[in-house]
Amino acid sequence: MDLxxxxxxxxxxxxxxxxxxxxxxVIVRLPIQLQSSWQKECQDFLDIEYEDVPTRSLNIIFPRxxxxxxxxxxxxxxxxxxxxxxxxxxxxxxxxxxxSPQYPIVEILGATATTIAxxxxxxxxxxxxxxxxxxxxxxxxxxxxxxQLLPDQITIPLLWLxxxxxxxxxxxxxxxxxxxATFGYLGLWSIFxxxxxxxxxxxxxxxxxxxxxxxxxxxxxxMLPIILLVASSMALAAGMIGILSKRLNRGDAIAFGPxxxxxxxxxxxxxxxxxEIYLSLLNF
Numbered sequence: 001m002d003l004x005x006x007x008x009x010x011x012x013x014x015x016x017x018x019x020x021x022x023x024x025x026v027i028v029r030l031p032i033q034l035q036s037s038w039q040k041e042c043q044d045f046l047d048i049e050y051e052d053v054p055t056r057s058l059n060i061i062f063p064r065x066x067x068x069x070x071x072x073x074x075x076x077x078x079x080x081x082x083x084x085x086x087x088x089x090x091x092x093x094x095x096x097x098x099x100s101p102q103y104p105i106v107e108i109l110g111a112t113a114t115t116i117a118x119x120x121x122x123x124x125x126x127x128x129x130x131x132x133x134x135x136x137x138x139x140x141x142x143x144x145x146x147x148q149l150l151p152d153q154i155t156i157p158l159l160w161l162x163x164x165x166x167x168x169x170x171x172x173x174x175x176x177x178x179x180x181a182t183f184g185y186l187g188l189w190s191i192f193x194x195x196x197x198x199x200x201x202x203x204x205x206x207x208x209x210x211x212x213x214x215x216x217x218x219x220x221x222x223m224l225p226i227i228l229l230v231a232s233s234m235a236l237a238a239g240m241i242g243i244l245s246k247r248l249n250r251g252d253a254i255a256f257g258p259x260x261x262x263x264x265x266x267x268x269x270x271x272x273x274x275x276e277i278y279l280s281l282l283n284f
Contacts, residue, residue, distance in 0.1 A: 005119065012115030017081040020110025023135055024103050026060060027142045028068075031149055033059055069097035081107040102142065109138050113265075120269065129165045130268065133158075133218055137261040140211060144257030150207025155214050162217030171268070172220030180216025184224055185209045208256050215264040223267050226275045231256065231263040 003011065036058070043049075065074045072094040078084050085104045092099060113134035121127035136158045144150050159181055166177040188209045195203040216224050235256055242248030266274050 003123070008118050008122075009115055012118040013111045016111030016114030017107050019114070019135060020107035021079065021081045021103075023110055023138055024106050025065070026139050027102070027106065027146070029058060029060055030139075030151060030153065031143060031147045034149075034151060034153070067092040067094060067097060070095035106138060106142060110135065113138065116269070126170050129170055132161070133268065134265060136214075137265055141258040141261040144207075144255040148205070148253065148255050150205065150211050150257050152207075152210065155207060155210040159210065159214040159217045162214055162219075165218070171218055172223075176220035176222065177217045179221040180219060180224060181213045182216075183221045184213035184216030187224065187228070188212050204256055208260065211257060211260050215260065215267075219264065219267055223271070226272075227260065227263045227267055230266065230274060231259040234262065235259040 063073075065079055066072060067074070069092060072092070078088070078093060082104045085099060088099070090099045090101065091097065114131050117127045117130040117134065121130060136154055140150055140154055140158075143154075163174070163177050163181065166172055166174050172180070188204065192202070192204055192209070195201070212224065212227070215227055219227070235254060238259070239248065239254055242252075242254070243250060248254070263274075270277070
């Protein structure tokens with residue numbers, strides 16, 4: 001189905017803003033839900049009595065959107081993407097607590113990712129696949145930034161979905177996707193254990209292995225070196241800036257997921273051009 005570029009852009013923005021609002025819900029609530037579940041499992045295992053707390057009943061769907069400071073439910077108009085944040089000037093209408101700028105940022109990213117996918121692929125199965133892929137990258141990047149956590153509830157389905165999407169060779173061949181998932185996991189796993197044996201420290205989390213495996217399933221094994229090169233360079237640059245600005249200390253852990261996400265997104269659309277751009281920047 002072909003639509004004029006202007007119509008496609010407007011449709012992409014509207015759709016992306018709507019889903020961007022839901023992405024925020026997942027980013028904020030999923031870690032709380034997981035932490036509550038882990039705590040309950042530990043207490044059950046240790047046979048410790050626990051008090052029921054409000055976060056135990058919180059999930060992706062219920063309760064409805066509310067302010068985490070005063071618990072006041074948000075009205076329909078207070079849930080309008082971006083616009084409500086601007087009208088309220090980034091504060092809760094009930095208690096005036098600050099609202100994180102994460103909310104409009106994620107909504108804008110959702111709109112941008114959706115529009116780019118539609119303009120590149122049209123209203124097609126590859127476009128829908130690229131949109132879902134982009135949404136998962138946004139969720140994982142922001143959860144890792146907030147919590148230094150890459151949940152299996154996102155990375156594992158993303159891996160299997162990548163293999164399914166590439167059965168017909170949507171973004172790469174099925175063989176390349178299977179090898180990408182395998183090499184993506186084993187590659188970082190090998191680096192992890194080599195670093196640990198040499199230094200006695202853990203340089204990354206297991207979520208990074210699964211995330212790179214998922215990227216390999218979507219983009220193919222031959223894209224993994226480029227993804228790792230770009231992601232590592234961005235993480236190194238960010239770490240150096242953090243240390244020079246004294247926001248980070250030497251030895252502080254930084255989330256690697258956002259850099260993997262950005263590298264994976266760039267490779268989805270630019271493919272080998274990412275490597276050429278990277279080399280040109282080094283030569284500059």
